[in-house]
Amino acid sequence: MKLKKSKKSEFKRFKIIKNSVQLFFFALISFIAIRHMVISGREAAAVDAYCPFGAVESVLTYIFTGNFLPRIQISTFIIFGALVLAVIISNKGFCGWICPLGTFQEWISNLARKLKIPKINVSKQLDFYLRFVKYLFLIWIIYASYVFASLVFRAYDPFITLFHFGEGLIYDFETEKILAYLSLLLVIIGSLFIDRFWCKYACPLGAKINILALLSPTKITRDEKKCTECTLCDMNCPMNCEIMTKSKVKDVECIDCLKCVNICPVNALSLEIGGKNK
Ligand code: SF4
Ligand code: SF4
Ligand code: SF4
Structure with a gap:
């Protein structure tokens, strides 16, 4: 079905607004990451301090020991609290409009469509089962972070890897870094063929937000x-x-x-x- 001219321009306006909001948050996180890596050396806060998932990973450690995991700051919990509030008010607006990793996947998918790379249609049945993977992942991460007293997912988190802009990719090649870049590569390849691939099937923060979204009116x-x-x-x-x-x-x-x-x-x-x- 073809859209009327007026509807087309209305939709174009909506896309400009949405893209601008997403670009703003992507640029903001990029600025924070670059500031941490280059401008202010290691004294400036890392992107971890602005990632609400750190609070999810820290939760068992905090409940049972009263301590935070390394790299977690009080700001992580404040941002997580703000996210809970935002999810209750706006449902998953955070994922649709703010999360830079969601935006990154959209950009990759848009590029793929421009390059005429065909989408993969995952069957309904397979899609149904695959969507549970992220919940299992979430449970494992919370448990393992408590047992090993560290942010176990950090080494493989594509969000953290993305905002290191290739640091350690060529030199300083450790196994952990190879795995980190492989997980980012998985996000990129997945997004070429499936919209929001990581969000649908693997994102542990998305899984947590889905649970909170049940409370949203x-x-x-x-x-x-x-x-x-x-x-x-x-x-x-x-x-x-x-x-x-x-x-x-x-x-x-x-x-x-x-x-x-x-x-x-x-x-x-x-x-x-x-x-x-x-
Ligand atoms: S809700 Fe709107 S877009 Fe969806 S099927 Fe109905 S008319 Fe079409
Ligand atoms: S599901 Fe995860 S990666 Fe996707 S937008 Fe939400 S928080 Fe970001
Ligand atoms: S995710 Fe789908 S149902 Fe939800 S607002 Fe976007 S297009 Fe609509």
Whole structure:
């Protein structure tokens, strides 16, 4: 189905706003990372201090010993608290609009579409089982971080690796660094063929956010009277949520990117915050 000219320009405006927000947060984290690595030497805070996942990894250690794991600062817990609040208010807006690793995957997918690299259609059944991997991963990371008293996932975290901009890639080649770059490579290759590959199947922070998102009253709703069942929403959803057949998208995988809302030619979709449409 072709979009009307006015709808097309509306959608273009939405994409400009979304891209600008995502670029801003990506640039902010890049600035913090570069400042840590170069400008202020090792005195400036590392990206770990701004990654809410450190608090998740530290939780058992903090409960049982009252101590933080190495590299974790009080700011990590403050950022995690802010994330919990944001998820309760906005559902998974953090994933759709802020997380730089989510943005990075979108950029890779966009590039792949421009290069005419075809998407892989994962069967519904396989997709269903693969989406549980991230929860197992989350449980293992929390447990292992407590047992080994260290951030076990840090060495393989593609977010941390990405924001080291290739540091240690050519020289100083240790096994840990090879694994770190392999996990980033997995994100890149996966995103070439599958939208938000890491978010869907492997991200442990995404798994945690999904659990919190169950508490959020914010959901995408569909006005059945307006809907023409054109399928545009389902076809364009990066997380493969079922939208067209639901009156409310309760799928915790929805990242609230608002793509479906803005592409719907008859404005049948809206973001409902606590029972009120926005
Ligand atoms: S699922 Fe993970 S990588 Fe994806 S946007 Fe959310 S936090 Fe970022
Ligand atoms: S909600 Fe909108 S985009 Fe989705 S099927 Fe209905 S009319 Fe089409
Ligand atoms: S359901 Fe809509 S808002 Fe949610 S991920 Fe899909 S396109 Fe984005």
